[in-house]
Amino acid sequence: MRLAVIGAGAVGRSVVELAGEHGHEVVAVADSSTAVVADGTGGSGGEAVGVDPDAVVARKAERGIVGDDDPADALAADYDVLVEATPTTLGDAEPGFSHVTTALERDRHAVLANKGPVAERYGDLRAAVGDSDGEIRFEATVGGAIPAVSTVEDIEPGHVTAVRGVLNGTANFILTRMAAEGLDYDHVLAEAQDLGVAEADPSFDVDGTDAALKCVILANVLSFGAVDDPADAREFTLEDADVSGIRDVPGSALRLAAEDGRTVRLIGEATGETVRVAPRLVPENGTLAVSGTQNIVQIETSHAGRLNISGRGAGGPETASAVLGDVGRLE
């Protein structure tokens, strides 16, 4: 498949670097202000070749640009799948939302790593897909390398009663370290920032917003998947989520929990009706008590009991792996 990769952050760059290994060709890359578009010629056998992945990544690293073209040229290029990997934005979810609808209006596919459109405008996305020969997939928006969305899809959303889990590695790392070392939140946050596990402004992660967006996405999948007509589905956005983060979890709570064989994790849960994110007590050797930056997704099913899937929830190559898995499913 020919890919147009929109977004040249960690995920976009990893997709550009790994696409060839999966048998795909990158024909265009765009960041917020520049682009590079393959000119459709040049292979030794006369076949069309894509952009040079290593050159593009190097150019971005050294000069901060991907090429001399304009992002609009990337959106207009001859691709099979548009990969939307620009930063998550809320509310109108732009410019990511329009990147996706541009692809669909051209009857091409879109694969999202960007949570914004899927969490905040799911109804509009489904309507745009309905009018298009193209499809959308968004495994990379929930749980990185963990196949959460496709597993729910294969079991069929109507047969999934709930999905819950640890969906943010930054918050989980902090809570794990607080429990392991008996340290307070502020101390461990500083450590996490030094390690690059937490951002300079960590609120998106520690306030539970990132986990909530992922749960909103899962709630939309469950809700829309349970009905035949999208018009009958209840649509969720971030506003529907009941969210508490980890800033106010004191070290004393973790010590108390440990005396009872428990610990604290930031748990998100989605059903077809509710979305909740909050710190919760869990058994310290139990399935939900994953450590460090690991994520876990727990799927409750009607006929097959509970499934647990754990793994790396974030990272360039991990998320790119989910994006390329989606591209493979579109072939």
Place this chain on the structure above:
Amino acid sequence: MRLAVIGAGAVGRSVVELAGEHGHEVVAVADSSTAVVADGTGGSGGEAVGVDPDAVVARKAERGIVGDDDPADALAADYDVLVEATPTTLGDAEPGFSHVTTALERDRHAVLANKGPVAERYGDLRAAVGDSDGEIRFEATVGGAIPAVSTVEDIEPGHVTAVRGVLNGTANFILTRMAAEGLDYDHVLAEAQDLGVAEADPSFDVDGTDAALKCVILANVLSFGAVDDPADAREFTLEDADVSGIRDVPGSALRLAAEDGRTVRLIGEATGETVRVAPRLVPENGTLAVSGTQNIVQIETSHAGRLNISGRGAGGPETASAVLGDVGRLE
């Protein structure tokens, strides 16, 4: 999709009962000597209807037959997908293998819950698929409700370096109980048989054969998935597996392990080159130490670290869920 369900044991009956909930229609059911085939008429709107699932299951329970037709009639029926759910047989894997090739020769799809053809004749199956417009899927052959095969498929076999896990619930139940109660193998086996968790002849499970067949299937998926031409792939059969079961694990080994924070589990592992099943020491609170009849599949990937998927590895509804997930992927 219209299904012909071949095999009326626990799995076949569950597929018959649950197909309607997934929007599919059962047009034929066969056991080893009888069949029922829908006659293609009769809906209130004049549309063709399938067999009556409840009536078929009841008939099998009360009279030991599914209908008055012949199994050959089921194989000749007008279906989209043949579900192969007859008992696993080794070597030539008949009659299951021929049921699948009959479907493929008619350019229809086959979904297997029967491990025999996939473990023992994978090369022949792939050749038959190559000559057909139909495809095969076999999620239900490995790990019941756990989406092991489709997850490896989505990551792409060339990017999976190994798959390992606890793949037999009977053996795992026995080891779990031996560790928990300090009892010997023979005592716990008797308990397992009373509970219906172990068969009267438990050898298939406790000798590791069942786990080995599942690992052989995974090795075939990894091996054939890593090359473009099936003729270049190394084919695995049960004979290639290095297998040790749990009959000789003494209670003392478990007590010794516990003193070191470990326990014993029957672990199967497949790479593109080897297949091994043996009892192994694992951390007692670690990921591989699932309890009771639970299964776990651990997938090592090139770019996305390790994925762990745990859940119910067996059971009629659980395995039927995997079969119907495969049917959904063929639509």
